Amino acid sequence: MKIRAYLRASTSEQNAERAKEYVRNFAESQGHVIEQFYVEQASGRIYERPELNRLIEDSFAGDVLLVEQVDRLTRMKTEDWEKLKDKLKFNGLRVVAIDLPTSYQILTPSVDQLTSEVMSAVLKGINNLMLDVLAAMASKDYIDRRRRQAEGIAQNKANFKGKQQVQETVDKCLEVDKYIEVNQLSQVKACELAGVSISTWRRFKNRSASSS
Incomplete structure (x- = not known):
């Protein structure tokens, strides 16, 4: 293998x-x-x-x-x-x-x-x-993202105060949300997988919440 x-x-x-x-x-x-x-x-x-x-x-x-x-x-x-x-x-x-x-x-x-065969079949x-x-x-996530961008709804980066965030950072923060909600990963693991620091993701969450 x-x-x-x-x-x-x-x-x-x-x-x-x-x-x-x-x-x-x-x-x-x-x-x-x-x-x-x-x-x-x-x-x-x-x-x-x-x-x-x-x-x-x-x-x-x-x-x-x-x-x-x-x-x-x-x-x-x-x-x-x-x-x-x-x-x-x-x-x-x-x-x-x-x-x-x-x-x-x-x-x-x-x-x-025997255990291997049974567990293998189940898993x-x-x-x-x-x-x-x-x-x-x-x-669905891909389609929804493109729709939000086309409609001008996804304005997350505009809600940041101070240094403006690039769209790539916003997308990574949204990926973190998905990993936490869908895959049940921890915040640290989700941020590591998405390639964004946990502090950046937390700022994203806080500022998104304050602007809603």
Whole structure:
């Protein structure tokens, strides 16, 4: 079993290295090493992604596709997500997402074969269900964000006092909210995963609340 990490390209080299280090540390904490990193330049909204296709072509049945966040794979139309799932299943690839703890079992099989088989079947069902639910939510979240921007509703950065925040920071803070509400992550874990400091996120929350 080889671990292949799939990452989204970042405009900042520092953020890109942070993402690699975060994923690498996670793999090591589970007793594994990353075989190769695949950094995607294409939009996460489209089905045809060169690096994802290359990862699938390089893989063998039983290999793991590791992502930082579920929406790195699922932020697409429902019909495209179904096609991607079929493609991954056909190639025998298993998905592990750091923000989806039910997927970790893939990396830590039980010593007891019977227990392993039973738990694997149960967790596989739960994991597939969670992936579908989060895929639907990621798609809806993407559409809602674009709608709010188009309508001029998402004016969070304008509500900041002092230094104006860039839209990327606002988006990261909104991701933190999603991880806390949907994935039940702690504030610290959610901020780490979104790539924003907890102090910045707290300022965002406080100022958003005071402006509402």
